[in-house]
Amino acid sequence: MKKYSPLIKKMSFYDLTATTIRHEPFNFSELKSQVVLIVNVASKCGATPQYTGLxxxxxKYRDSGLVVLGFPCNQFGSQEPGDESAIAEFCQSTFSIKFPLLSKIDVNGENTHPVYKYLKSNNPNDSGNIRWNFEKFLVDRNGNVVARKYTQDTPDKLESSIKELLEV
Known part of the structure; x- marks a missing residue:
């Protein structure tokens, strides 16, 4: 896994970058004025069926401004062992995923990806480590982390919060 240097300045959500699962750059500046749901995902987890709800x-809401971002992660029970090509194929063939999938990352520890450093340190409710796969962060249209939901909080339980942020 890639090692990331610590954040030096106070970044905004829109300063963040990542790499897509197809190895292309992804700039979070493209997400301005969108509501963003970020999830650490895994293909061999008991919560994997949450892909359907995501x-x-x-x-349902992408035309109103919702973007879902999936970050594969293998840190919990080795439940995402495949390479990015295998992950992309699984997500497409099993769940017909159309939302953006990003490259496989670490969400905890020494090699935590900057996106997850940002999400954890800017969450008003819980800045602790990610506990398991399919934890969710909800970001408003201004780039503020407004909620963190855990594995047991299925995607349908976020719909009312998403609708409120989208004003639909």
Whole structure:
């Protein structure tokens, strides 16, 4: 895994960058004025069926400004062992995922990706480590982290919060 240097200045959400699962750059500046749901995902987890609910939310609200971002992670029970090509194929063939998938990352520890450093340090409710796969962060249209939900909080439980942020 890649090692990331510590954040030097106070970044905004829109200063962040990542890499897509297809190895292309992804700039969070493209997310301005969008509501963003960020999830650490895994293909071999008991919560993997949550992909269905995430895709349903994305399909239902993307035209209103919702973006779902999935970050594969293998830190919890080695439940995302495949390479990025295998992950992309699984997500497409099993769940017909259309929301953006980013490259496989670490969400805790020494090699925590800057996106997750940012999410954890800017969350008003809980800045602790990610506990398991399918934890969710909700970011408002101004780039503020407004909620953190855990594995047991299925995507449908976020719909009312998403609708409120989208004003639909």
């Amino acid at each position: 895709e349903q939310l994305y399909e």
